Structure formats: structure tokens, C-alpha cells
Amino acid sequence: MGAQGVTPQTEDFARWYTDIVRMADLADYAPVRGCMIIKPYGYELWENIKAGLDRRFKATGHKNAYFPLFIPMSFIQKEAEHVEGFAPELAVVTHGGGKELEEPLVVRPTSETIIGHAFSQWINSYRDLPLLINQWANVVRWELRPRLFLRTMEFLWQEGHTAHATAEEAQAETMRMLDIYTDFAVNDAAIPVIPGRKSDQEKFAGAEASYTIEAMMRNKWALQSGTSHFLGQNFARAFDIKYLDERNELQYAWTTSWGVSTRMIGGIIMAHGDDKGLRLPPRLAPIQVVIVPIWKKEDERSVVADAVARVRDELTAAGVRVHVDDRVGITPGFKFNDWEMRGVPLRMEIGPRDVAGGTVMIARRDIPGRDGKSSISQGELVAAVTRLLDDVQNSLLRQAREFRDANLHEASSYDELKEIVTDGWALIPHCGAPECEAKIKEDTKATSRCFPLELNKERDLTGLRCAVCGKPAQGYAYFARAY
């Protein structure tokens, strides 16, 4: 049974998604086509995502900075593949201060070019390297078929940009950031992503190699949830990023870029949500525990309120994000549904009998009905809540991992692939050629997701041949329907 008014996942997943985003009050479409308004509850989730990533970036020596929103059109044109990739998606400012501009300004779709220009001025010698910069910003990519969080004209993200003295160091940074994204996705967002390398067709416009974390949604589609790019010397050559090496010779630097966006919110919704609403991982949930006071007679009210305040204060002091739902004129049942919709990991009920017994009743969002309920003594409040939050976090990850593993299939033939991708991800030996990917897409609508790193390292790839064209394969690749 779905919550009131929610389209069940099995009936229409796309409508389920929109229902949840709207009914959980995360976001809304804006009056400008393709743009969204991130509402307070959605933004708080984003703030927690930001904090989790930012902490990891800073711990690995990255510094935040801020670069301009506007990029001269001529900059975008300096790197050939880059302009080819982004030209169709640009928003262009042609007028400013009441006059037509001599050179149009592009609203940044990503900042490799303008940051490349800055790097060329900041970097002189090998002593200035590595240069490890991150930016939290909004970017704009023209978009005619928007979907809230997943694909909007403007979105929020972080974009890391680094420069290094050698290809090896830049490659190591590319992988370090992919590891950080994986760590964040798995441990904070409870999404068991698969890190892998993108095929040539799917890589970033201007990159030598792109890496991705791919997540499986509840409809078995894939969501690219973060990317890390090894840019080689492409942007260094286009923007003249040079340094004097230890022998006093001028060298081009090697650069990387990597990003995670508000799309991650869409991933969290679709990796964990059910027909009752969101299910948020406790590490990112804006509210970890909601307390619903239960009372019928007026004389019970203040006794319950006192106990609720004590519990709230004790949990808040312990660093738990608590909210008390003391709305009047609304039934507890309505409140329960409301907080289930919003995906709060733990719901606490405190009534007169709980107060008398020195207990509270806790219900887990991840386990429906009686099985998810337990009565705990107020004496062990903090310990019990901390343990239960960990349990919910682990349980969401375990459920998502079991779901993912049940829907990853190895195809032994192209025909089998066609069958699998109607309802799962197919692993096949793949040559990496755009032609084979185009054929698969035309036949099945599935796209190449990645060459999974771990699996390709574990297996013997000798003599492996592409399942489509029979030519030598680069390795095993996942194909799936994707956002």
C-alpha cells in the first residue's frame, strides 16, 4: 500500500519519483522552464551532503575558492572537444548594463576553462604543485526535458580542479577523488555504487579518461552519481598552464576535475525510497529522530510535554538532530504518515504510559509495522538511539546492496544482454567502440555505464572479445537504462 496519493513504484516509477519529491517537500519547479526551487527540507539534505564531502576534501588538502559565473565565449572555444560537447547547452548573456556586449558571456556550464586560465597565472614553479582547489557553485546547462534534481537547467554542485607536475600524480588524484566519492556514497548515502571507467563515448568533453560512480535505482535504472576526470595536458595546453621543473625547464602541468551535484539527492530518493515515501540514511537526514507527543486528556498534556522536552534536550546535547512535532489539531496517525513520507529514520512516541514507565517507543522507518518497534528505557536513551541510527544506516546499505546484487547479471550473448537490460544491468565483454554502444542503445535503450574497476582487475581479460562486434574487448562493461 502506498501513502495517500503516492503513485506506487511498480505502477509508474517516474510519477512515484515526482510525487515523493513534491509530497516530501524537497523541491518544486520554478517559473523558468527547467529550473527548480530547492525547498528548505531538500536544501538541508544538500547541506548535509556538502558537509560530508567538504570535510573529506579538506582532510585531503583541498582548498575552496570561488571563480566567476561568467566565462568569455572565447575561453570555451579554446579546447576543441570541450566546446563541441558544451556548445548546445550554453546560456549566453548578450546584454549588460543596458548595452549589447562586445563579446558574449557564457553562464558557466563547468569551470575548467576559467579555472585553467587562473591556474596559468598562479602556477610558476614545481613548488606551486600540486594545486588542489574546489569550488561550491551553481552551473547552467540548457535543458528542455527537466526532472527535479536529476536534470535541471541550473544545478548546484562542487567542482574540484587540480594541477600536478606529472601524469602519475594527476592520475593518482583522479582515483583518490573517485575513492572519496565512493566512500561518501557508501558510508554516508548508503548507496553501494560501482566505481568504474567511462567508455570514450561517455567521457567528459576534453578529458583523457573519465571515472564514475554508478548507482542502481529501485527501478533498476542506473544513475551516474559523481565523476572524476583525468584531463591529461589538454586544458594545460589550451590555457598555457606551465611550470618550471627542478631542472628549470618549462613543462605543461597535468590536470584533473571532479564533481558531485544536487543529482545525488535524486539518487538518495530513488535508491532507498518506497511507496510510503523517502527513506533517508541517518548520516544525511535533516531530522534523525522525530518525537510525536501522544496525549488525549488535557491533564496528560503537560506531563507528556515535559518528558518530550527532556528527551529532546538530552538527544540534542548528544549531537542527534531531533524535531518535536507538537502541531495541534492533527492526529498522531497523520503525523506518522507525514514523517514516513519525509523519510525520518526514527520516530519516537511518548505518551502518558511511557512517562509513567520511564520508557519511550521507537519505530524504525526501514522496518515497517510491529517488527520495527521497540520500547526503550529512558536511562539508555542516547545509547539506544545512537545504536538504532547505526542500525538503520547499515540496514539501508544492506538492502540496497542486496537489491543491486540481485539485479546485476552477466550476459553470455548479445541476445541475453537485450533480455537483461529490460529489467537489470548486464555485464558483457566490450570493445569500447562508439558504434557498438550506438547499436546497443538503438536495440535496447541501454547505455554503457562503466568498466567496473574491481571486477576488471580480478578477472583474466586475455583473449576477451566484444559481445557485439567480436573485436578485442577492453574489459567487462555494465550496460543499463540510465537517467
Place this chain on the structure above:
Amino acid sequence: MGAQGVTPQTEDFARWYTDIVRMADLADYAPVRGCMIIKPYGYELWENIKAGLDRRFKATGHKNAYFPLFIPMSFIQKEAEHVEGFAPELAVVTHGGGKELEEPLVVRPTSETIIGHAFSQWINSYRDLPLLINQWANVVRWELRPRLFLRTMEFLWQEGHTAHATAEEAQAETMRMLDIYTDFAVNDAAIPVIPGRKSDQEKFAGAEASYTIEAMMRNKWALQSGTSHFLGQNFARAFDIKYLDERNELQYAWTTSWGVSTRMIGGIIMAHGDDKGLRLPPRLAPIQVVIVPIWKKEDERSVVADAVARVRDELTAAGVRVHVDDRVGITPGFKFNDWEMRGVPLRMEIGPRDVAGGTVMIARRDIPGRDGKSSISQGELVAAVTRLLDDVQNSLLRQAREFRDANLHEASSYDELKEIVTDGWALIPHCGAPECEAKIKEDTKATSRCFPLELNKERDLTGLRCAVCGKPAQGYAYFARAY
């Protein structure tokens, strides 16, 4: 004596400012005219400003959200004064996705219009009020004479937007936010701002009344450092923000908006800086304590490094922001100058003799030479550093307050005002008419800063007459040269 290469304040304050911003590595001009790049050290300062403000906003019940960068041109035109004020400063997107747009999009110069539209959809009944929203965002106002941080085409800020059931509640919110800005400026930024009301001429385009915190810079110019606007029902009428009151009657809401921007960084530089560089208030300083290891012979090096690491770890564990300057091939003297330039409140020197004696030498940025130095025992490290950081914080505020008070003068005639504003702020009885302000500006280049709230409350204003035109005065107002 200024630091190497810094133009002294007394010689050319504008050049001093630019020198400091560049040499302290806070920001740089971008290749797009009027835009800036906020470098890591400047951005870290902004992150601390954000944290200080955001904490205060959340503590008073405000929620963060995010609204689109692009605003339909028709929205901007809905509030007559608003469009008149902002039209000359707009950046306009006319092309997107390779096509000319049917309706041009404005890059937000401020968000009253788009948020007003959202509020009209979010608010139904009095139960939805007050609605207390804040947004951290970039905004764009076309600017041909940019100055780093003070006036740039794109800048970062927060903009609060709230809706209320009554004029009284909206007015109270306007003042509450002005109080919060004052509290932040005084206690975190150590700037003794003067809160006051703007004259009609200087108020926000579309507001009923604007309030400001005005700060005095070291050249005695004023800097408007934050504003809080009572918008009356102007935007509610333009955007149809209505609610059903308790008697089930439709009413227009009352709204407010308030903002602080990266301009605050310019204020901190110019309120505290001297010819040696920045002087940052400890509560906002990215680095509160810099440790410079002092050693000559190789065998001293590791002994000193061990002591430095111990001190760093102890301070870090106590929540102090510490940096160890272990650059090699650079003299301690050079490092001292460098950290003075960057305004670090406390410099710690640790050499072999300090290690042997179990002490460290601490130099305060706010007190030059021997007087600012003290040797403290490592046993009382955290207590001493905490106390000294408080001392520097208080000392910067005291110095700024003494400087301000010494340069606020009451003018007993218009001639006296003309004299005063060449080198200070003049207080005069003022009618508030744009004509009188225009005359003063033409004669002296000074502008009306504000009707200071406290002073006007304390004084008897009966029969007070404007110092320029002789008509009844609204109260006493400060006039000064301003950024």
C-alpha cells in the same frame, strides 16, 4: 613603515587597499571585466563569516533554501520602484541551447521577485506565517568601476526573505535581523557599526523603509555593511502573496528582506588593516595561530619539529585554527612579514631555547614590537592562547571604536558639515529630502549614511530643523564620504 611594496594608507588609501587584497592573497580580478576570483585565503574568511551568520539565522528559526539564478524579465517589471532601481544594472540572457529566447531571462540582481512568486504559492493561511527563509547565493549587478569585494559585478551574499501576518511582525523581524547583523559585526568582525535608518533617497528599490549597519573605514569613509528592509505590502501586492486570516478573510502578507555580502570582507580589511597588512579578528581568521619553527643547526631541527608538532596538536584539539609554517629556504623574518601581511592574530616562535625552557614565544599582530611579545609556559598553552585570542579580538574592537568615536563630529552649521566630511562623519539635523542630500553631495561628495537609531531615541527632537533647508527635521543623520 609599510611592509615591502605596500603603499602606505596615508599616501593613497585606495592603492593601499588593492595592495593588501593582492599581497595577502585574498582575491584577484578575473578576465571578465568587473568579476573577481576569491582565492582560498579570502574564501576561508568568507566561510567563517558565513558560519557566524548562518548559526545566528538558524538560531532564530530561519531555514535555508535555494531559488533560481534566472528570473523572467516580466517578474522584475512587476514592482514599479524595483524595476526602476535595478534596470540599469541587469545582465540579460537572450540565448539558450543555441536558440534565441522568447522572453529574456535576467540574472538575479536580488531575489525579491522570484521568491515573492514562490511565497504566493507556499502561503495559504495564517498558519503558514511567519515564513522565514534565507538563501546563500551569487548575484549579478552590472558594474563598470569595480573594486575587489566592495563593488564587483558578481558577488556572493545571503538574502533573507520573510513573510508575516501583520505590519508589526514584519517590522519586528526587520529590526531583529538588523540586531543580528550588528551583533555579528561587533562581536565577530570587531567592527563597531552604527545601526540606523536609511533616508528615502538611499533606501532599497521597492522598500517602505531600509535599515543599515554603517562602518567606519581607516580613511574615515563609510561602508554600508549590511541592510534590512521592511517591504510593507509592496511585493505582496505585486506577487499576490495572500493568506486567509483567522476570520477566513484574504489578506496581503507583509514581507522583509535583508542581506550581507562579500563586501563585509572589504569592511574587515579597511576597518582593521595597517601598513603591514591585514589584521584579522580572531573569531573570523582562517588561521588564528601560526607557528614558525626557529632553528639554525641541523641537529636542532628535529627537536624543534617535535615540540612544534606537540603544540600544534594540543591547540588543534582545543579547537584553535593553527598553521605551521615549515617552508624551507625562507628566513623566519620573511615568514613573520608574510603572516603579518595575512593578518594572523598570533604568531608563535619555537626555537631550541624555548624547547629547553618549556616555553613558547607569542607575538600579537595588534601590538607591534616587544610590547606585543610574551613568553608562556607550555603547561598553560591552551589557556594562554585562548586568553590572548580574546585579548586581540577585544583590542581590535576597542581600537576601531576609539577611532570611530574620534571621527564622529556634530556639525552646528552647514559650513561646519562641509569642513567635517573632508575627514570624518558629520551629524546634522536632517529633513530627509532628496534635494538636501543632492546639495550636500554636490558640495562635498558626502552622502547620507543613516539616521542612527539609538542617538535619535535618546535625544529630544522637538522643533528640530534641517541644517540645510531649515524645514522640520526627521532626526539627526550622519553624512560621510562612502564606498
